[in-house]
Amino acid sequence: MHADPALDALFLPFDDGLLPPPQGAAFLGARPGPALQRWAGAGMTCEQDYRPPAAALERAGFDVVADELTPPATFATVLVLPPRQREQARAMLARAVRLAGPNGRVVACAANNAGARSMQDDLAALAGDVGVLSKHKCRVVWTQPGNVDEARVDEWLSLDAPRAILDGDVVSRPGLFAWDRVDIASALLASHLPRDLAGRAADLGAGWGYLAIELLRRNPGITALDAFEAQHRALPLLSRNLERFAPRVAITTQWADVTAGIDGRYDVIVSNPPFHADDRVDRPDLGRRFIEVAAAAMNPGGRFFMVANRHLPYETTLAAAFRDVRVLADAKGFKAFEARR
Numbered sequence: 001m002h003a004d005p006a007l008d009a010l011f012l013p014f015d016d017g018l019l020p021p022p023q024g025a026a027f028l029g030a031r032p033g034p035a036l037q038r039w040a041g042a043g044m045t046c047e048q049d050y051r052p053p054a055a056a057l058e059r060a061g062f063d064v065v066a067d068e069l070t071p072p073a074t075f076a077t078v079l080v081l082p083p084r085q086r087e088q089a090r091a092m093l094a095r096a097v098r099l100a101g102p103n104g105r106v107v108a109c110a111a112n113n114a115g116a117r118s119m120q121d122d123l124a125a126l127a128g129d130v131g132v133l134s135k136h137k138c139r140v141v142w143t144q145p146g147n148v149d150e151a152r153v154d155e156w157l158s159l160d161a162p163r164a165i166l167d168g169d170v171v172s173r174p175g176l177f178a179w180d181r182v183d184i185a186s187a188l189l190a191s192h193l194p195r196d197l198a199g200r201a202a203d204l205g206a207g208w209g210y211l212a213i214e215l216l217r218r219n220p221g222i223t224a225l226d227a228f229e230a231q232h233r234a235l236p237l238l239s240r241n242l243e244r245f246a247p248r249v250a251i252t253t254q255w256a257d258v259t260a261g262i263d264g265r266y267d268v269i270v271s272n273p274p275f276h277a278d279d280r281v282d283r284p285d286l287g288r289r290f291i292e293v294a295a296a297a298m299n300p301g302g303r304f305f306m307v308a309n310r311h312l313p314y315e316t317t318l319a320a321a322f323r324d325v326r327v328l329a330d331a332k333g334f335k336a337f338e339a340r341r
Helices: 005-010 051-059 086-100 116-127 150-160 184-191 210-218 232-245 284-296 315-321
Strands: 026-028 045-047 063-065 077-080 105-111 131-135 138-143 163-165 170-172 198-204 221-229 250-255 266-271 298-309 324-331 334-340
Touching (some): 005 105, 005 131, 116 138, 116 150, 170 232, 184 210, 184 298, 184 334, 210 266, 221 232, 266 284, 284 298, 315 324, 315 334
Parallel strands (some): 045 063, 198 221, 266 298
Antiparallel strands (some): 324 334
16 A cells, blocks of 8 residues: 555644544545554544545445535544545535534645645635644644634535536536546547447446447447446436437446456447546556456457557557557547457
Protein backbone atom coordinates (compact mmCIF):
# COMPACT_ATOMS: atom_id res chain seq x y z
CA MET A 1 0.00 0.00 0.00
CA HIS A 2 1.46 3.37 -1.02
CA ALA A 3 2.07 6.18 1.48
CA ASP A 4 -0.91 8.39 2.24
CA PRO A 5 0.32 11.52 4.08
CA ALA A 6 -3.13 13.15 4.14
CA LEU A 7 -4.65 10.10 5.84
CA ASP A 8 -1.82 10.09 8.38
CA ALA A 9 -2.18 13.80 9.10
CA LEU A 10 -5.97 13.57 9.46
CA PHE A 11 -5.64 11.66 12.73
CA LEU A 12 -3.00 13.91 14.32
CA PRO A 13 -5.49 15.92 16.45
CA PHE A 14 -6.76 12.65 17.93
CA ASP A 15 -3.30 11.17 18.43
CA ASP A 16 -2.14 14.40 20.14
CA GLY A 17 -5.17 14.52 22.45
CA LEU A 18 -6.48 17.78 20.97
CA LEU A 19 -9.77 16.12 20.08
CA PRO A 20 -11.70 13.24 21.71
CA PRO A 21 -11.48 9.84 19.98
CA PRO A 22 -13.59 9.56 16.81
CA GLN A 23 -15.93 6.89 18.13
CA GLY A 24 -18.85 6.23 15.80
CA ALA A 25 -17.55 8.75 13.26
CA ALA A 26 -18.52 9.15 9.63
CA PHE A 27 -15.55 9.23 7.25
CA LEU A 28 -16.25 10.90 3.90
CA GLY A 29 -13.75 10.01 1.19
CA ALA A 30 -12.36 7.25 3.39
CA ARG A 31 -9.18 5.47 2.33
CA PRO A 32 -7.51 2.43 3.88
CA GLY A 33 -4.16 2.65 5.62
CA PRO A 34 -2.38 2.06 8.94
CA ALA A 35 -3.51 5.41 10.39
CA LEU A 36 -7.15 4.39 9.92
CA GLN A 37 -6.62 0.77 10.91
CA ARG A 38 -5.82 1.87 14.46
CA TRP A 39 -9.48 2.88 14.73
CA ALA A 40 -10.93 -0.33 13.32
CA GLY A 41 -12.91 -0.97 16.49
CA ALA A 42 -14.35 2.53 16.80
CA GLY A 43 -17.61 1.86 14.94
CA MET A 44 -16.72 4.11 12.02
CA THR A 45 -18.89 4.38 8.89
CA CYS A 46 -16.69 4.81 5.82
CA GLU A 47 -18.18 6.49 2.74
CA GLN A 48 -16.28 5.62 -0.44
CA ASP A 49 -17.77 5.45 -3.93
CA TYR A 50 -14.58 4.34 -5.77
CA ARG A 51 -14.56 0.57 -5.89
CA PRO A 52 -10.84 -0.28 -5.30
CA PRO A 53 -10.48 1.57 -1.95
CA ALA A 54 -14.03 0.60 -0.96
CA ALA A 55 -13.12 -3.07 -1.41
CA ALA A 56 -9.89 -2.58 0.55
CA LEU A 57 -11.82 -0.95 3.40
CA GLU A 58 -14.26 -3.85 3.45
CA ARG A 59 -11.39 -6.33 3.60
CA ALA A 60 -9.95 -4.34 6.52
CA GLY A 61 -13.21 -4.83 8.44
CA PHE A 62 -14.82 -1.39 8.11
CA ASP A 63 -18.48 -0.67 7.41
CA VAL A 64 -18.50 0.89 3.92
CA VAL A 65 -21.28 2.76 2.11
CA ALA A 66 -21.12 3.81 -1.53
CA ASP A 67 -24.11 6.14 -1.43
CA GLU A 68 -23.69 9.56 0.16
CA LEU A 69 -24.50 9.91 3.84
CA THR A 70 -27.11 12.61 4.36
CA PRO A 71 -29.26 13.97 7.20
CA PRO A 72 -31.19 12.99 9.22
CA ALA A 73 -28.11 10.87 9.94
CA THR A 74 -25.85 12.69 12.42
CA PHE A 75 -22.41 11.93 13.82
CA ALA A 76 -20.35 13.31 16.71
CA THR A 77 -17.34 13.41 14.39
CA VAL A 78 -17.24 13.69 10.61
CA LEU A 79 -13.86 13.04 9.02
CA VAL A 80 -13.22 14.31 5.49
CA LEU A 81 -10.57 13.65 2.85
CA PRO A 82 -11.92 15.97 0.16
CA PRO A 83 -11.37 15.27 -3.54
CA ARG A 84 -9.31 17.54 -5.79
CA GLN A 85 -12.31 18.72 -7.83
CA ARG A 86 -13.26 22.02 -6.15
CA GLU A 87 -17.03 21.90 -6.58
CA GLN A 88 -17.20 18.34 -5.32
CA ALA A 89 -14.89 19.19 -2.40
CA ARG A 90 -17.01 22.16 -1.34
CA ALA A 91 -20.16 20.07 -1.51
CA MET A 92 -18.53 17.36 0.62
CA LEU A 93 -17.52 19.89 3.29
CA ALA A 94 -21.04 21.33 3.30
CA ARG A 95 -22.50 17.86 3.71
CA ALA A 96 -20.04 17.16 6.55
CA VAL A 97 -21.24 20.27 8.37
CA ARG A 98 -24.84 19.09 8.06
CA LEU A 99 -23.97 15.58 9.23
CA ALA A 100 -22.15 16.95 12.28
CA GLY A 101 -24.92 19.32 13.30
CA PRO A 102 -24.42 21.93 16.03
CA ASN A 103 -23.02 19.42 18.53
CA GLY A 104 -20.65 17.52 16.26
CA ARG A 105 -17.23 18.21 14.82
CA VAL A 106 -15.81 18.25 11.30
CA VAL A 107 -12.17 17.28 10.77
CA ALA A 108 -10.72 17.55 7.25
CA CYS A 109 -7.28 17.15 5.71
CA ALA A 110 -5.59 17.73 2.34
CA ALA A 111 -2.07 17.89 1.00
CA ASN A 112 -0.57 21.34 0.58
CA ASN A 113 -0.29 20.80 -3.16
CA ALA A 114 -3.87 19.53 -3.40
CA GLY A 115 -5.82 22.51 -2.09
CA ALA A 116 -5.14 22.46 1.65
CA ARG A 117 -5.36 26.23 2.05
CA SER A 118 -8.57 26.40 0.02
CA MET A 119 -10.03 23.61 2.15
CA GLN A 120 -9.19 25.54 5.33
CA ASP A 121 -10.79 28.72 4.00
CA ASP A 122 -13.85 26.85 2.79
CA LEU A 123 -14.49 25.12 6.11
CA ALA A 124 -14.07 28.43 7.95
CA ALA A 125 -16.51 30.09 5.53
CA LEU A 126 -19.09 27.40 6.29
CA ALA A 127 -18.75 27.01 10.03
CA GLY A 128 -16.55 29.67 11.63
CA ASP A 129 -13.17 29.44 13.33
CA VAL A 130 -11.05 26.35 12.69
CA GLY A 131 -8.14 24.67 14.43
CA VAL A 132 -5.13 23.86 12.27
CA LEU A 133 -2.17 21.47 12.35
CA SER A 134 0.42 20.96 9.63
CA LYS A 135 2.57 17.88 9.07
CA HIS A 136 3.62 15.52 6.26
CA LYS A 137 3.21 18.47 3.82
CA CYS A 138 -0.50 18.41 4.66
CA ARG A 139 -2.90 20.53 6.64
CA VAL A 140 -5.59 19.17 8.97
CA VAL A 141 -8.35 21.56 10.06
CA TRP A 142 -11.30 21.09 12.40
CA THR A 143 -14.29 22.98 13.68
CA GLN A 144 -17.41 22.53 15.76
CA PRO A 145 -20.13 23.99 13.52
CA GLY A 146 -21.74 26.38 15.98
CA ASN A 147 -21.97 29.40 13.67
CA VAL A 148 -23.02 27.84 10.38
CA ASP A 149 -23.70 29.89 7.26
CA GLU A 150 -26.79 27.89 6.27
CA ALA A 151 -27.30 29.74 2.99
CA ARG A 152 -23.73 28.93 1.92
CA VAL A 153 -24.16 25.30 2.97
CA ASP A 154 -27.24 25.05 0.73
CA GLU A 155 -25.42 26.79 -2.13
CA TRP A 156 -22.38 24.52 -1.93
CA LEU A 157 -24.44 21.35 -1.64
CA SER A 158 -25.94 22.19 -5.03
CA LEU A 159 -22.46 22.43 -6.63
CA ASP A 160 -22.24 18.65 -6.78
CA ALA A 161 -25.70 17.99 -8.15
CA PRO A 162 -26.16 16.04 -11.41
CA ARG A 163 -26.82 18.37 -14.32
CA ALA A 164 -27.36 18.42 -18.06
CA ILE A 165 -24.29 18.91 -20.27
CA LEU A 166 -23.63 19.01 -24.02
CA ASP A 167 -26.73 21.09 -24.77
CA GLY A 168 -28.87 18.87 -22.58
CA ASP A 169 -28.12 15.64 -24.43
CA VAL A 170 -26.77 13.84 -21.34
CA VAL A 171 -26.41 14.32 -17.59
CA SER A 172 -23.16 14.28 -15.63
CA ARG A 173 -21.74 15.33 -12.29
CA PRO A 174 -18.54 16.88 -10.88
CA GLY A 175 -15.94 14.35 -9.83
CA LEU A 176 -16.32 12.07 -12.83
CA PHE A 177 -13.61 11.89 -15.48
CA ALA A 178 -14.15 14.71 -18.02
CA TRP A 179 -17.45 15.33 -16.27
CA ASP A 180 -18.51 18.42 -18.25
CA ARG A 181 -17.18 17.63 -21.72
CA VAL A 182 -16.19 14.95 -24.19
CA ASP A 183 -12.51 14.22 -23.65
CA ILE A 184 -10.23 14.29 -26.69
CA ALA A 185 -9.14 10.65 -26.43
CA SER A 186 -12.66 9.24 -26.28
CA ALA A 187 -13.76 11.46 -29.16
CA LEU A 188 -10.84 10.15 -31.24
CA LEU A 189 -11.80 6.53 -30.61
CA ALA A 190 -15.51 7.18 -31.19
CA SER A 191 -14.81 8.75 -34.58
CA HIS A 192 -13.10 5.52 -35.69
CA LEU A 193 -15.67 3.03 -34.42
CA PRO A 194 -17.10 0.95 -37.27
CA ARG A 195 -20.81 0.55 -37.99
CA ASP A 196 -20.93 -3.22 -38.50
CA LEU A 197 -20.57 -4.36 -34.89
CA ALA A 198 -23.13 -6.77 -33.46
CA GLY A 199 -23.88 -8.98 -30.50
CA ARG A 200 -23.00 -8.42 -26.87
CA ALA A 201 -20.85 -5.41 -25.93
CA ALA A 202 -19.09 -3.97 -22.88
CA ASP A 203 -17.60 -0.61 -21.95
CA LEU A 204 -14.76 -0.91 -19.44
CA GLY A 205 -14.51 2.27 -17.37
CA ALA A 206 -17.68 3.80 -18.81
CA GLY A 207 -17.76 7.11 -16.89
CA TRP A 208 -20.97 8.99 -17.70
CA GLY A 209 -21.37 6.92 -20.86
CA TYR A 210 -19.95 8.77 -23.86
CA LEU A 211 -18.23 5.81 -25.55
CA ALA A 212 -21.17 3.51 -24.87
CA ILE A 213 -23.57 6.05 -26.38
CA GLU A 214 -21.45 6.46 -29.51
CA LEU A 215 -21.01 2.70 -29.88
CA LEU A 216 -24.76 2.08 -29.71
CA ARG A 217 -25.63 5.02 -31.97
CA ARG A 218 -23.43 3.62 -34.72
CA ASN A 219 -24.27 -0.06 -34.35
CA PRO A 220 -27.91 -1.17 -34.32
CA GLY A 221 -26.71 -4.77 -34.40
CA ILE A 222 -25.59 -4.61 -30.77
CA THR A 223 -28.25 -6.25 -28.62
CA ALA A 224 -26.77 -5.97 -25.12
CA LEU A 225 -24.27 -3.74 -23.34
CA ASP A 226 -22.70 -4.02 -19.89
CA ALA A 227 -21.15 -0.77 -18.63
CA PHE A 228 -18.48 -1.30 -15.96
CA GLU A 229 -17.50 1.71 -13.85
CA ALA A 230 -15.50 2.00 -10.62
CA GLN A 231 -17.17 5.23 -9.42
CA HIS A 232 -20.53 4.47 -7.91
CA ARG A 233 -21.76 8.05 -8.42
CA ALA A 234 -21.62 7.46 -12.19
CA LEU A 235 -24.06 4.56 -12.24
CA PRO A 236 -27.38 6.48 -12.02
CA LEU A 237 -26.12 8.86 -14.71
CA LEU A 238 -25.02 5.97 -16.91
CA SER A 239 -28.45 4.38 -16.62
CA ARG A 240 -30.18 7.63 -17.48
CA ASN A 241 -27.89 8.44 -20.42
CA LEU A 242 -28.24 4.96 -21.92
CA GLU A 243 -31.99 4.48 -21.42
CA ARG A 244 -32.64 5.99 -24.88
CA PHE A 245 -31.46 2.69 -26.39
CA ALA A 246 -33.97 0.54 -24.50
CA PRO A 247 -35.71 -1.76 -25.26
CA ARG A 248 -33.57 -2.47 -28.34
CA VAL A 249 -30.49 -2.98 -26.18
CA ALA A 250 -30.39 -4.85 -22.86
CA ILE A 251 -28.28 -2.56 -20.67
CA THR A 252 -26.70 -3.17 -17.28
CA THR A 253 -24.47 -0.87 -15.24
CA GLN A 254 -22.05 -2.45 -12.80
CA TRP A 255 -20.00 -0.93 -9.98
CA ALA A 256 -16.76 -2.77 -10.58
CA ASP A 257 -12.98 -2.62 -10.41
CA VAL A 258 -12.17 -3.88 -13.89
CA THR A 259 -8.62 -4.77 -12.86
CA ALA A 260 -10.10 -7.45 -10.58
CA GLY A 261 -11.67 -9.13 -13.63
CA ILE A 262 -15.19 -9.19 -15.05
CA ASP A 263 -17.80 -11.85 -15.67
CA GLY A 264 -19.40 -12.33 -19.07
CA ARG A 265 -18.36 -12.98 -22.65
CA TYR A 266 -18.46 -10.28 -25.30
CA ASP A 267 -18.31 -9.75 -29.05
CA VAL A 268 -17.32 -6.08 -28.72
CA ILE A 269 -15.48 -4.21 -25.96
CA VAL A 270 -14.59 -0.51 -25.89
CA SER A 271 -12.42 1.27 -23.35
CA ASN A 272 -10.59 4.47 -22.51
CA PRO A 273 -8.81 3.03 -19.47
CA PRO A 274 -7.52 5.15 -16.59
CA PHE A 275 -3.82 5.91 -16.65
CA HIS A 276 -3.22 7.29 -13.16
CA ALA A 277 -4.48 6.83 -9.62
CA ASP A 278 -5.26 9.43 -6.94
CA ASP A 279 -1.61 10.45 -6.63
CA ARG A 280 -1.61 11.55 -10.33
CA VAL A 281 1.42 9.39 -11.13
CA ASP A 282 1.27 7.53 -14.46
CA ARG A 283 0.02 3.98 -13.95
CA PRO A 284 0.44 2.09 -17.22
CA ASP A 285 -0.19 -1.13 -15.30
CA LEU A 286 -3.86 -0.14 -15.11
CA GLY A 287 -4.21 0.00 -18.88
CA ARG A 288 -2.27 -3.23 -19.32
CA ARG A 289 -4.64 -4.95 -16.91
CA PHE A 290 -7.68 -3.58 -18.78
CA ILE A 291 -6.26 -5.14 -21.96
CA GLU A 292 -5.76 -8.50 -20.27
CA VAL A 293 -9.28 -8.47 -18.80
CA ALA A 294 -10.79 -7.52 -22.16
CA ALA A 295 -8.95 -10.36 -23.89
CA ALA A 296 -10.10 -12.88 -21.28
CA ALA A 297 -13.74 -11.76 -21.68
CA MET A 298 -13.76 -11.77 -25.50
CA ASN A 299 -15.60 -14.30 -27.62
CA PRO A 300 -13.62 -15.84 -30.50
CA GLY A 301 -13.53 -13.33 -33.33
CA GLY A 302 -14.46 -10.50 -30.97
CA ARG A 303 -13.16 -6.96 -31.42
CA PHE A 304 -11.60 -4.68 -28.81
CA PHE A 305 -11.40 -0.91 -29.33
CA MET A 306 -9.16 1.12 -27.03
CA VAL A 307 -7.62 4.57 -26.81
CA ALA A 308 -4.69 5.70 -24.68
CA ASN A 309 -2.06 8.41 -24.34
CA ARG A 310 0.53 7.97 -27.07
CA HIS A 311 3.42 7.68 -24.61
CA LEU A 312 1.93 4.74 -22.70
CA PRO A 313 3.50 1.39 -23.75
CA TYR A 314 0.49 -0.77 -24.57
CA GLU A 315 1.43 -2.25 -27.96
CA THR A 316 3.35 -5.17 -26.44
CA THR A 317 0.47 -6.11 -24.14
CA LEU A 318 -2.04 -5.86 -26.98
CA ALA A 319 0.11 -8.04 -29.22
CA ALA A 320 0.45 -10.68 -26.50
CA ALA A 321 -3.28 -10.75 -25.71
CA PHE A 322 -4.81 -10.54 -29.20
CA ARG A 323 -4.23 -12.16 -32.59
CA ASP A 324 -4.40 -9.01 -34.73
CA VAL A 325 -3.74 -5.44 -33.62
CA ARG A 326 -3.89 -2.29 -35.72
CA VAL A 327 -3.65 1.42 -35.04
CA LEU A 328 -6.87 3.19 -36.01
CA ALA A 329 -5.56 6.70 -35.32
CA ASP A 330 -2.52 8.49 -33.96
CA ALA A 331 -3.43 12.13 -33.30
CA LYS A 332 -3.57 14.84 -30.64
CA GLY A 333 -1.29 12.89 -28.31
CA PHE A 334 -3.37 9.70 -28.35
CA LYS A 335 -3.49 6.36 -30.12
CA ALA A 336 -6.65 4.41 -30.90
CA PHE A 337 -6.39 0.66 -31.46
CA GLU A 338 -8.50 -2.20 -32.74
CA ALA A 339 -7.56 -5.70 -31.62
CA ARG A 340 -9.17 -9.00 -32.63
CA ARG A 341 -9.30 -12.11 -30.53
